[in-house]
Amino acid sequence: MFDKEPWQSELVPLSEDVFRLIRDLIREYCGMFFDDASRFLLERRLSRRVRTNHLEDFRDYYRLLLYDRKREEELEAIIDVLTVNETYFFREQNQLRAFSEEILPVLKNTCRNKKIRIWSAGCSTGEEPYTIAMLILEYGNFAGWDIEILGSDINQRVLTSARRGVYRKNSFRTTDNYFIEKYFTEENALFTISDKVKQAVSFCYLNLLDPFKVKFISRMDIVFCRNVLIYFDCEARKKVINDFHDRLLDGGYLLLGHAESLASISTSFDLVHL
Known part of the structure; x- marks a missing residue:
């Protein structure tokens, strides 16, 4: 049996129902929308945010995004990890x-x-x-x-x-x-x-x-x-x-x-x- 890649071992499982809760919250906050096929993308990119906040799972993370005093700061962190800031001078x-x-x-x-x-x-x-x-x-x-x-x-x-x-x-x-x-x-x-x-x-x-x-x-x-x-x-x-x-x-x-x-x-x- 092969060992897991480091990024795999750090993943926090994101269930379908919690994915939709977080997905809808992000959508309401900034308009970014992720379809059902994007669940693994969010799981992969946001697992580190769960760990950084010393939380057990994504349901706790969702509660943080709803009620914690630093929710705004965390939502900004989400935007940072989910957006691709691809740009350069004299584009188009x-x-x-x-x-x-x-x-x-x-x-x-x-x-x-x-x-x-x-x-x-x-x-x-x-x-x-x-x-x-x-x-x-x-x-x-x-x-x-x-x-x-x-x-x-x-x-x-x-x-x-x-x-x-x-x-x-x-x-x-x-x-x-x-x-x-x-x-x-x-x-x-x-x-x-x-x-x-x-x-x-x-x-x-x-x-x-x-x-x-x-x-x-x-x-x-x-x-x-x-x-x-x-x-x-x-x-x-x-x-x-x-x-x-x-x-x-x-x-x-x-x-x-x-x-x-x-x-x-x-x-x-x-x-x-x-």
Whole structure:
């Protein structure tokens, strides 16, 4: 008989009924939905959280998530272990080209108050909002303009990383050397973003399903929400998209991931081919 792998010996059994309780609680908290086929995934990824909290089983863990004073902290930890924070600079370059060559010129001609507000929702470790800042610095010619770029995420760990602005080489898989040399300083295989770019972006913790906090977001000219909706069920997607619509100024733009669509979710937006 073969010995178990280390990760197998640490697993805490997750019964079907408790899986559904925890699954529904996560869904209510942040909109992420896991179907029945995901039970082993949750068992594998959350067993360490059960052990870390010195609990016997997942039923005790569920009670912690319901009643414990640190439930909010634990729910944030769950988000951290369940989400894949796959991102890099200049991701989806065709869309970024449309942003810099089509959308920015339109805003420059129509924003009479010389203010532009951009929101990167689900910004992860910051590559997206910093990319936006570099494009504006490079192509916008917005000297004297009041430009705000906000990055938000539900994961405190990735926000801490975003604020540091230090990256490894895998964050630059599609980045032209020109941008790396101009906007980053390399030391010991780590790349630190320049203060000029960092100062253009602010970050905040935000659960997109928290209607009270979302309403405190300023009205925006552009919302980037790319490869975030894939984690949500249909109901959560509708709610988030409706909130984006409420937060956008008239004529504002919503940019989704290349594989995402508003079909069956919202009719409040007009599709623009750029």
